[in-house]
Amino acid sequence: MSQITAPDLEPGRVVADRDVALAYATDYSHGSTAPDDFLVVRARDRDDVVAVLEHAQAHRIPVVPQGARTSLCGAATALEGGIVLNVEALRSTRIEVDERYAVVGPGVNTAALKQAVAAEGLFYPPDPASSPMCTIGGNVATNAGGLCCVKYGVTADYVRGLEVVLAGGEAIRTGRRTAKGVAGLDLTGLFVGSEGQLGVVTEAVLKLVPAADAPLTALATFGSLEQVTRGLVALRADRHSPNLIEVLDHASLQLIQQVEDFGFPADAQAALLVQSDRPGHTAEDVQRYADLLTAAGAVEVAVADDPQEADALMAGRRALAPSFELKGPHFIEDVCVPVGRLGELIARAEELSARSGVDIVMSGHGGDGNLHPTVFYAEDVPGSRERAEEAFESLVDLALGMGGTITGEHGVGALKRQWLPRELGEAELARQRAIKAMFDPVGILNPGRPL
Amino acid sequence: MSQITAPDLEPGRVVADRDVALAYATDYSHGSTAPDDFLVVRARDRDDVVAVLEHAQAHRIPVVPQGARTSLCGAATALEGGIVLNVEALRSTRIEVDERYAVVGPGVNTAALKQAVAAEGLFYPPDPASSPMCTIGGNVATNAGGLCCVKYGVTADYVRGLEVVLAGGEAIRTGRRTAKGVAGLDLTGLFVGSEGQLGVVTEAVLKLVPAADAPLTALATFGSLEQVTRGLVALRADRHSPNLIEVLDHASLQLIQQVEDFGFPADAQAALLVQSDRPGHTAEDVQRYADLLTAAGAVEVAVADDPQEADALMAGRRALAPSFELKGPHFIEDVCVPVGRLGELIARAEELSARSGVDIVMSGHGGDGNLHPTVFYAEDVPGSRERAEEAFESLVDLALGMGGTITGEHGVGALKRQWLPRELGEAELARQRAIKAMFDPVGILNPGRPL
Incomplete structure (x- = not known):
């Protein structure tokens, strides 16, 4: 009781x-x-x-x-x-096709919303890897990212307005339904990414865009991390942005090969996956991306000719999560650095791994410099988990030292709050706490996560 | 003294x-x-x-x-x-080409920044009509829009981080330099559009994108406003977004024709200007846009074959501001409605004009539903200015009634603060005032504009 x-x-x-x-x-x-x-x-x-x-x-x-x-x-x-x-049961969905927005409850499943708007010829771009399970309310609360941010941006870029219930029970509406609007302070943006600490979202007005094409894919393997960075910078400079630029480091490729032979050469230092979904031009784009990656020094570049082949190239990327499960206990982390420092961060992680004996696998959204270090430990070895956590702490140091952030898209929550003062500085943090206190004077809303 | x-x-x-x-x-x-x-x-x-x-x-x-x-x-x-x-003298500019951002002082002229980044093959999209004169600090303070928002979004979409001096003199840094980042509340977005009421921006980190092509243009004239709305909705549904969709109403066309003969038919109810700047595909796009507008019912559609011709089609639009000056004393306003209601708003403005005897000219960023009603008065006629202001107040009522906003991009300032409670509601407004009071407890920062 x-x-x-x-x-x-x-x-x-x-x-x-x-x-x-x-x-x-x-x-x-x-x-x-x-x-x-x-x-x-x-x-x-x-x-x-x-x-x-x-x-x-x-x-x-x-x-x-x-x-x-x-x-x-x-x-x-x-x-x-x-x-x-x-709030999973708050699942209303209304799609305004001509005005290109949807009004949805926080419990709407992200993948379901994407499907519902696709049926109207529209596209809701945010695509966190958890899309099949996660909800719009959680996406708004964390300002969720995903694989296609490099072209389409993050959840915040799609939230026009919110209905939020505040601590104490008062409901307010923020934002607008029109394409533009600047009346007053942007409270909508303040609630997006606030991790449930300022209020509870009960409705969101989400911007939609016209549908894209089924993507085509190119997969490039590299012998050095410098070449990977060069490839990333070249892809980002292309005038038709890829909708996806994923990176897999040497350890990722090794793990994936243990699940099944995806043809990754044993000595590949890293691989880049790149896609185009540009209506009418996917084949032309991926061929150009492949040429850019070859010029950057790729050992081998495979280019898909149709969506089925593209899907086959993505199969290795999809095998990553299962390969983690096979290998053993781990946690999946999240840092973001300037794109030009990405290869360096992976190299430093490899050194750290060799030095500490902690297995660290680096993969993620290369086009944004947003990596998800996956850190392994042994449940039956005393101190193993602590060493894994220490190793990740060293990675946080490295990322911050490169001008990066402690979280690109997962949020701070309870687990990363100890690093928040270092990233923000005490002056900004004091203001964030004051805003939290203003919206939630008694401090009932998700206290400590992170404010 | x-x-x-x-x-x-x-x-x-x-x-x-x-x-x-x-x-x-x-x-x-x-x-x-x-x-x-x-x-x-x-x-x-x-x-x-x-x-x-x-x-x-x-x-x-x-x-x-x-x-x-x-x-x-x-x-x-x-x-x-x-x-x-x-702060016009704070004009430092540093462009990080590979990372695609610029770090600039608030006094940097918007057009000058656009030019400086263009020299590096990059593009800073926000383009308020005042770009040749205005500054980045002002753009950030008002979340400035402009002509290309329909494709590229507004200033807020390009601000990654800020340095802000708060009332009392403490300086804080907000945001990040990386492509993504979700550590803590989004104070950057809170300062953008705050009209100088929360702090003074002393540096901005601005996202840049790869350069686009010189735009090509199509110009369509319509016999009815319903057709204009139909054309707008069709253009917005196109999978390759125009970078500009401007609308000119009957009164605009009449005024422009008085400056010079741009060939607008005397009975045209309205015109739409549409552009593509899509690298490598401008000609194909504008032809497709022209077909969409013909299908929507356009009387006549002219399509530019090269940038010079495109410029000639835009000449009428550019003659609008001088035509206002020739006509007499006026003020240029700013409302935004759902795109599907735009034709209706113009029609209601025409009725209002006929009823009140106040000349109202409607033009603006049709693709966003963002109109700039220009309202005329006579300086030597007693009560004329008041009647003009009353007429605009009726337009505000109409826009709000359509689910629109009192300001799409100019801001609220001193002149539109009386309507802010109606748009936001007292509950949200109370929170906005509390945030203002938290950042500026004594109330020294631009008091009353609008909070």
């Missing part, structure tokens, strides 16, 4: 079954565990959200707003003595 | 000559006049900005941060008893 006073809601909102509740208590982040005492509310509509935030503020109960719990930084794990406010 | 206590600055910063100071006292907005007592400081560097904001807070002196004073909403006019803080 929970010690937490429950808000007054219709039957079925508060999860009574402990096992069901436990399913809502953890997220995908490294080391996420359920606290002893917590309450799960599955909101069905905005009124439920209002009731929970009214009650929680009155009783000083921490609230963790939550969608599909795919957070990798601990932003969606239940808090001890707190309420988990799940 | 001014009653305002001057900050302690190097000689030459405080403008001593009354006539020189007067040049800094007004902006381009309707009815802008110099107050009796004000002080002008021309900052040479960040330290000057710090000194002014320290001094002003200590002495509770209002400060108007200012670039080239092209504000059309009264955001840059001097305040009675206040300091005008001009």
